Amino acid sequence: MSREEVVKTARRIVDAEGVDRLTMRRLATEIGSTPMALYHHVRDKEELLVLLLDDYAARTLHRPELPAQPRERVVVAAAAIHEALAACPWIVEVLTADDLMSTSALWFVEQIVDGLVECGLTPERAVHGYRAIWYYTAGEIVVRTAATRRRAAGDRDTYRERVFADIDPGELPRLAEVAERWAPLTAENTYLDGLRALVDGLLATR
Amino acid sequence: MSREEVVKTARRIVDAEGVDRLTMRRLATEIGSTPMALYHHVRDKEELLVLLLDDYAARTLHRPELPAQPRERVVVAAAAIHEALAACPWIVEVLTADDLMSTSALWFVEQIVDGLVECGLTPERAVHGYRAIWYYTAGEIVVRTAATRRRAAGDRDTYRERVFADIDPGELPRLAEVAERWAPLTAENTYLDGLRALVDGLLATR
DNA sequence: GCAAGTTTTTATACATGTAAGAAAAATAGC
DNA sequence: GCTATTTTTCTTACATGTATAAAAACTTGC
Numbered sequence: 224m225s226r227e228e229v230v231k232t233a234r235r236i237v238d239a240e241g242v243d244r245l246t247m248r249r250l251a252t253e254i255g256s257t258p259m260a261l262y263h264h265v266r267d268k269e270e271l272l273v274l275l276l277d278d279y280a281a282r283t284l285h286r287p288e289l290p291a292q293p294r295e296r297v298v299v300a301a302a303a304i305h306e307a308l309a310a311c312p313w314i315v316e317v318l319t320a321d322d323l324m325s326t327s328a329l330w331f332v333e334q335i336v337d338g339l340v341e342c343g344l345t346p347e348r349a350v351h352g353y354r355a356i357w358y359y360t361a362g363e364i365v366v367r368t369a370a371t372r373r374r375a376a377g378d379r380d381t382y383r384e385r386v387f388a389d390i391d392p393g394e395l396p397r398l399a400e401v402a403e404r405w406a407p408l409t410a411e412n413t414y415l416d417g418l419r420a421l422v423d424g425l426l427a428t429r
Numbered sequence: 430m431s432r433e434e435v436v437k438t439a440r441r442i443v444d445a446e447g448v449d450r451l452t453m454r455r456l457a458t459e460i461g462s463t464p465m466a467l468y469h470h471v472r473d474k475e476e477l478l479v480l481l482l483d484d485y486a487a488r489t490l491h492r493p494e495l496p497a498q499p500r501e502r503v504v505v506a507a508a509a510i511h512e513a514l515a516a517c518p519w520i521v522e523v524l525t526a527d528d529l530m531s532t533s534a535l536w537f538v539e540q541i542v543d544g545l546v547e548c549g550l551t552p553e554r555a556v557h558g559y560r561a562i563w564y565y566t567a568g569e570i571v572v573r574t575a576a577t578r579r580r581a582a583g584d585r586d587t588y589r590e591r592v593f594a595d596i597d598p599g600e601l602p603r604l605a606e607v608a609e610r611w612a613p614l615t616a617e618n619t620y621l622d623g624l625r626a627l628v629d630g631l632l633a634t635r
Numbered sequence: 636g637c638a639a640g641t642t643t644t645t646a647t648a649c650a651t652g653t654a655a656g657a658a659a660a661a662t663a664g665c
Numbered sequence: 666g667c668t669a670t671t672t673t674t675c676t677t678a679c680a681t682g683t684a685t686a687a688a689a690a691c692t693t694g695c
Binding site: 247258262 | 651
Binding site for chain 1: 438473483525541552556560561575596599606607610611614622623627628
């Protein structure tokens with residue numbers, strides 16, 4: 224058994240039956256071994272999932288044509304990461320990992336940092352800018368996938384509905400105004416708008 | 430037994446011994462009942478955690494003095510939410526919840542949306558702006574707490590170190606340039622800077 | 636006051652991640 | 666070739682969330 228074999232088999236299970244079916248016992252029998260043997264190649268299940276994500280990134284994160292304009296390059300590179308990760312529905316469990324630091328993602332990080340520097344930021348501020356973009360991107364994916372998953376589980380979310388129904392227009396006029404439209408509004412995909420705003424703000428000289 | 434008692438007892442356990450010690454069995458014996466009885470007051474453990482977070486928010490999320498200037502009001506309101514949540518170390522498990530929608534947080538959401546509207550955004554764009562701020566805020570907290578937790582667990586993070594050590598300066602010059610400083614740079618707390626940038630960008634008329 | 640129905644609680648059972656340590660296999664030194 | 670040591674694997678066991686279904690307690694209509 225090897226780490227590669229573990230990850231490869233795990234990937235097969237996840238691809239075929241979804242991340243829910245990936246259990247250490249299942250993985251072990253699939254390999255023809257016992258659960259605890261896995262733990263010599265992988266610290267715990269979380270590490271296995273991180274490896275799976277890296278593996279996924281390495282396979283699907285293809286470098287796009289990047290615009291020459293540095294600001295737009297930042298946007299396109301971030302959007303590419305976002306698109307790849309958002310298509311990966313079992314990601315939430317992993318995304319709390321500090322950073323997406325698989326080798327294959329580094330090129331995108333480089334593009335973002337470099338774009339920011341070319342726009343006039345110091346390297347330090349560029350790294351901070353990249354982090355802000357990563358926070359925004361990871362947050363969007365985590366929040367949105369959680370919402371989708373809950374909706375898929377048939378959760379009518381009566382709690383939210385009740386909270387909004389109880390809004391006093393005298394006290395919270397703006398929320399009362401949009402209460403009806405809250406669900407559809409927040410369901411819209413506005414990742415790109417927010418990303419553009421963030422990048423604009425990072426590059427604006429205050 | 431009542432929902433309130435369940436939450437109150439859960440809170441006591443979490444406050445006293447941390448969220449790790451909160452198990453359904455422990456909670457049940459503390460109440461003097463059986464684990465499965467809890468499930469008539471709470472759908473599952475996740476819902477219990479969300480209730481705990483709401484309870485926590487209701488107790489600690491005090492309305493600050495807000496500046497008159499709407500843009501600054503948005504920043505201060507968002508920062509207040511961030512500060513309260515960031516101090517809550519067991520939050521990551523819950524924050525994947527779609528939205529922070531406890532009644533006590535609504536006032537802050539109102540301030541943000543209202544501030545954005547007063548700066549000239551339509552209500553729709555203001556809601557989207559609020560969501561962008563929420564993505565950024567939730568992402569920052571999730572990523573940062575995960576990192577802190579890992580560090581606390583004594584994880585030397587050799588993986589990241591290795592990735593950075595392997596960077597080819599010819600291919601990824603910017604990253605090579607900051608590789609040494611990456612850990613301290615990303616450990617800095619730049620939430621406010623990023624928030625200001627995001628708000629600026631949201632309000633800039635492109 | 637009591638039968639019918641509803642809500643709440645209990646008992647039992649299962650699948651899961653993984654700790655602890657024994658066993659086995661591979662490797663190194665002579 | 667054989668022993669010592671290190672690496673890998675297996676056995677057993679436990680704590681956890683929670684499904685299922687039976688029991689108990691409570692509520693309601695008369």
